[in-house]
Amino acid sequence: MKKIYLSLLLAASLYTVQAQNTAFISTPQERLKHADELFKRYEFVEAVEHYKKLVRGEKTDSYVALQLAESYYHLFNTVESAKWYAKAVELNPNQDAEVFYKYAQMLKASGRYDSSNKIMKKFADLKPEDSRAIDFMQDPDYIPALRSQEALFTFEDSRMNNSQFSDFGGVLTTDNILYFASARDESKKKYGWNDQPFLNVYAATYIADEEKFKDIKPVDELNTKHHDGPTTITADGQTMFFATESFRGGKYEKDKKNRLKKGKVSVYRAKYNGKKWTDIEPLPFNSPDYMVSNPAVTPDGKTLYFASDMPGTVGDMDIWRVDLNEDGTYGTPENMGTIVNTEGRESFPFISEDGKLIFASNAHKGFGGLDLYMFDLTDPNAKVRNIGDPINTAKDDFHLSYYPEKGIGFLSTNRVGRDDIYKVRPVCVTEMVITVKDQKTGAILKDAQVAILDYDKNIIETRFTDDYGIVRYDTDCNKVFALQVEAEGYESKDVELQKWGNGKYPIDVELRPIEMLIKDDIKIILGDIYFEFDKYNITQQGAFELNKLVQILQRNPTMKIKIESHTDNKGSDAYNLKLSQQRATSTMQYVISKGISPARLEARGYGESQPAVDCGEDCTPEQDAINRRSEFIITQK
Incomplete structure (x- = not known):
């Protein structure tokens, strides 16, 4: 997410400003003041150039080193950011805890896991009650376990990316139209954060049989001169929710001192009339005080998930949800809670057809930068799971839409130095959901032992049912397995299973009282x-x-x-x-x-x-x- 959307996650404010004349700069003090002004306006590319001119070798001020580190952090230049965080800490060891956290993340995103762990331990010493610190200290050497996870997806180039500018946030409609956000329109004004054009919403037709895209073009009725996108669309194709800026509604804050117009990322709704998107209006819980972004509607059209830093947010950015009522009104936004959200940043939600919440986080256990995670909304005991290699890398892997019935998904990542969209295919997985009950009464049986056996009747693994009488196993598709189910006071039972393909399969097992x-x-x-x-x-x-x-x-x-x-x-x-x-x-x-x-x-x-x-x-x-x-x-x- 180096190129564009990191800014929308971090800054929560956008701006317009006229170009500055730098001829007045004649002293280091004036250059520092100007660099700080650029930094405050999120014009990090130009700010870096001025901070670098203030570097004086061993005499470099710790503040300048930190500002360089922070600027490169926002640009996701992991190597330079880690270098300058190291210099800032060397010059002033008494840095804020968050500095050490960001430093550790940049080291991890550069693949320097041992060095990252050392800095994370310093962060944990400074903020021992932080959930990120607690999680890390419980399992500091988790990377080998992540690497050994079975792959859930494979990926390949979508062959639709712009070679220079960002493309990300691809979502596929029922009739195979891919909507995505792109900075490829060079006629638009450039964004000072990263010197790329502002985002537009684009659409492309996906030809499934040929596995290619055609008719890639902007959705003009949605686009403004500022950032627009990404989007989400209901299954019937009639309603779209999309991220845009509050400038669209004429709402912004004037910062006369820094000559800024500050807006907020907001979510708008649009209706399709058969030819184009119309009836565009803001969601009622947008606010000038916080950001609402990255919408994702559920397949049934009843719930909208989104990212926000509204009051009640746990960290920098959280995943929220809101009911979409049949009369067109909205419920009250609800935070997804601390299983999903952390003191870090969670964003880019997507809800798959089989009830999985897929989202990005920089604070759950990951390889570095933003990683993608999965959370089963249908399982009351679900835990957040890192999607693993090869989808996640040390870079920012930040958006994944997945369509089980079509057998395809779309990954957004900056692993090659720019935001690109890749096609993903699922590694075929049969998800068995086993419910154990009393044959006589129908009561669920907690703590029943459920062993899964291979074709030769060798026990692979044994698990126990939860409070809902449920055990889950993910297995390879189209292979023969069996279950042995036991519970205290009940007859044990062998269950022969048929071969299944990709997807979720419920299995009810009834045990007779002994x-x-x-x-x-x-x-x-x-x-x-x-x-x-x-x-x-x-x-x-x-x-x-x-x-x-x-x-x-x-x-x-x-x-x-x-x-x-x-x-x-x-x-x-x-x-x-x-x-x-x-x-x-x-x-x-x-x-x-x-x-x-x-x-x-x-x-x-x-x-x-x-x-x-x-x-x-x-x-x-x-x-x-x-x-x-x-x-x-x-x-x-």
Whole structure:
């Protein structure tokens, strides 16, 4: 975000001013005064040139070094900014805590993570109660973990960027029109912050089959001589919300001393009449006292998210939301709270079709600069997740729109030194949302154990359900998985899962109360206890079933059980009798290993002498499977 929109996030005020004559500058004091005036007007490019002329080697004033550092910080020149922050701290170690924070961010954005950590520790010493400090101290060496995250997206050049000026904030409509903000109109006045033209709203037609854009042109009815864009559009294509300046409505503050007209970034609404955008009006909660920017409407058109530093903001800039009522009025803006927002800067929200809030932050754990994060609005226990590599880098990666049904998104980043738009594609992920309930009552089961298994029935990971009875797993698409679900007082359950593609898939698992496995007070009915061919050791699947028996015995301390093992009629009678006894004994030993007294158990193998299906020598494979069984007989209640 080096080129344009960092200014809108940081400054929260825009201006117009006439060019200055610098012929009057004859002393260092006059040059410093002029440089400070440029800095106050956010004309950092020119301010840098004057501050640099005041550098005197080792005799450089700490104030000049800091002003250079701050100017380069606003221009996102990470190397120069870090260099001058280092000089400012060397000349005056008693800098404000925020100076150390910005210094650390510039080091991190330059890829100097060890040096950044040292400076962040100094920041944490100065502001130990700051959430950024707390978060850092809990896990200062988080970068390797971020790098090891599985990638969520891949990216490629959109082939629509201007080679010189900024393009960012791409959003795609239902009919494949991409709206974005761009500084490519060289006929517009240049912005003193970064010496680029003011922003316009542009539109381009996306040809999905050819994966290219055509008819790139400005949306003239939206654009003014100041900054306009980015935008967001409702799913029906009839309503747009877009960022612009309060100059549009003739609202600004006159600063006669610095010869400035100061405005605020605001959000306006427009309606589409079939040919162009009309009926343009400001949102009622715009204000001359704070900024409202970067709007993002939800797919259902009922809520607008935006960035603002309005009263109630946690840090420099927060994510807010407001209800869009059916009668065209607006609710009361609500802050998204401290899970999403920090003492730093959060902005550029986007809401995907599957209920994900995607936003940029410079204070959550990231690679440097602004990183992109994801927050699941449908999950009451959701946490902020860094989207990870390759979408996030040490530079500013600050806007991502994503359309699951179209399988495409658009990333805005300054990783090559200017703001550009890239196409992104999702790495195919199946999101399983597993809800565990009581089969008898329908009640949700908290703290149920849900293990996910691969095709070969190896346990990959085990998680526990939350207060809503829910566990979530993200897996590769089009692969076979299974679940093993257990809960205290309930029959464990195997769940075979089908292959799924990209998206979210709800899975309801109902567990029977364990007492329902007791049949007529005579038998305990378990699933098949499988053994490998010609072996009698307990398998993972067998252990899963036998744990149900252990639960019943634990809940019924006076109950005694006889374990009976049976085989099919393949092999000799003597061999089958021996094998069945070994399997019955192994079964009993497993139950004993779980804390059940041997005095409550009896094991007996019957070989092939008591078939469940008396099929003689002509048994089918299905009949053999029925005859190979374990039975659990209650001998005492």
